[in-house]
Amino acid sequence: METLRTHPCIARYPGNPILSREDLPYPSDLTFNAGVIPWQGGYAMVFRNDYGYDGRGFKGTNIGLAFSPDGLHWHVEPEPVLEARDEEVLRFYDPRLTVIDDDIYMCFAADTKHGLRGGIARTYDLRHFEVLSLSVPDNRNMVLFPEKIGGMYMRLERPMPVYSRGRDRFDIWQSESPDLIHWGNSHLVAAVEDFPFANDKIGPGAPPVRTRAGWLAACHAVDRDDSRGKNGWEEKWTKRYCATIVLLDLDEPWKMIGHGRVPLLVPEAPYEAEQGFRTQVAFPTAMLRMSDGAIRIYYGAADTVVALATAREEDLIELCLKGE
Numbered sequence: 001m002e003t004l005r006t007h008p009c010i011a012r013y014p015g016n017p018i019l020s021r022e023d024l025p026y027p028s029d030l031t032f033n034a035g036v037i038p039w040q041g042g043y044a045m046v047f048r049n050d051y052g053y054d055g056r057g058f059k060g061t062n063i064g065l066a067f068s069p070d071g072l073h074w075h076v077e078p079e080p081v082l083e084a085r086d087e088e089v090l091r092f093y094d095p096r097l098t099v100i101d102d103d104i105y106m107c108f109a110a111d112t113k114h115g116l117r118g119g120i121a122r123t124y125d126l127r128h129f130e131v132l133s134l135s136v137p138d139n140r141n142m143v144l145f146p147e148k149i150g151g152m153y154m155r156l157e158r159p160m161p162v163y164s165r166g167r168d169r170f171d172i173w174q175s176e177s178p179d180l181i182h183w184g185n186s187h188l189v190a191a192v193e194d195f196p197f198a199n200d201k202i203g204p205g206a207p208p209v210r211t212r213a214g215w216l217a218a219c220h221a222v223d224r225d226d227s228r229g230k231n232g233w234e235e236k237w238t239k240r241y242c243a244t245i246v247l248l249d250l251d252e253p254w255k256m257i258g259h260g261r262v263p264l265l266v267p268e269a270p271y272e273a274e275q276g277f278r279t280q281v282a283f284p285t286a287m288l289r290m291s292d293g294a295i296r297i298y299y300g301a302a303d304t305v306v307a308l309a310t311a312r313e314e315d316l317i318e319l320c321l322k323g324e
């Protein structure tokens with residue numbers, strides 16, 4: 001795979017990473033993949049925390065909660081807010097947050113004894129979660145649109161059809177629901193082959209943001225190179241996760257108006273490419289539209305920390321429309 005470069009419209013926050021294990025008052029090895037929303041005049045974040053690494057695996061995963069006055073500096077609450085304690089569900093992870101009509105929803109992945117499931121939960125305080133729906137396996141990387149479209153709730157998702165598509169040829173789909181419980185009327189939105197720099201799989205990243213030109217949604221796009229050997233803590237890690245961006249029709253969000261044909265954010269900084277558990281990972285999970293025309297993109301870096309990058313909304317639209 002050729003050398004990939006981060007798009008010039010991206011500026012990494014100089015204070016990266018914005019959250020790491022050192023910030024947590026409870027056991028943590030990896031603090032990453034976070035949902036972020038405006039909250040009570042500031043910002044709230046839920047994030048994935050993997051803990052208890054013994055050289056081979058982790059003892060567990062929980063979801064942590066943090067607050068910030070500016071979205072840059074974060075204070076972590078004393079205890080995690082969610083952890084699976086169930087015979088069937090092994091863990092919850094990769095939370096994404098969306099506010100719809102003043103209600104807060106968290107999409108999450110759930111590893112269960114019988115497959116990977118995508119879930120949606122409602123919360124009023126970010127501490128108590130009512131699970132509304134869990135997909136059939138295998139599905140994850142769900143994100144909700146922040147408003148109903150044509151009277152229906154909308155989500156992007158990433159089913160994993162191993163049997164029919166071959167290993168890891170996974171695409172982005174959209175489904176709709178009248179009540180956030182029953183989902184259907186699904187469409188293919190974007191396929192791996194739409195992204196020349198990906199040869200493996202793609203998936204939704206951040207819940208979409210409304211713009212004048214369409215819904216902007218940051219996604220991940222993966223290239224795999226089996227010659228990549230030891231990277232990070234594992235013996236072998238052959239994938240690279242770049243962030244990319246797509247622009248979807250405002251009224252028919254399964255229609256892609258445009259998308260990046262070059263990556264948006266390539267793991268290059270030391271905390272993305274060199275340090276941590278799985279090097280070469282930039283995994284976007286949240287986007288905020290700021291009042292000054294900037295879009296903030298929060299992403300997991302190296303599956304180890306939470307990082308932040310910004311771009312002008314108009315530059316992201318142009319990138320999608322031109323492809324580069």
Ligand code: BMA
Pocket residue numbers: 033094241278281283300303
């Ligand atoms: C995906 C998920 C994410 C993770 C990413 C990179 O398949 O497991 O949680 O950040 O891989 O390792």
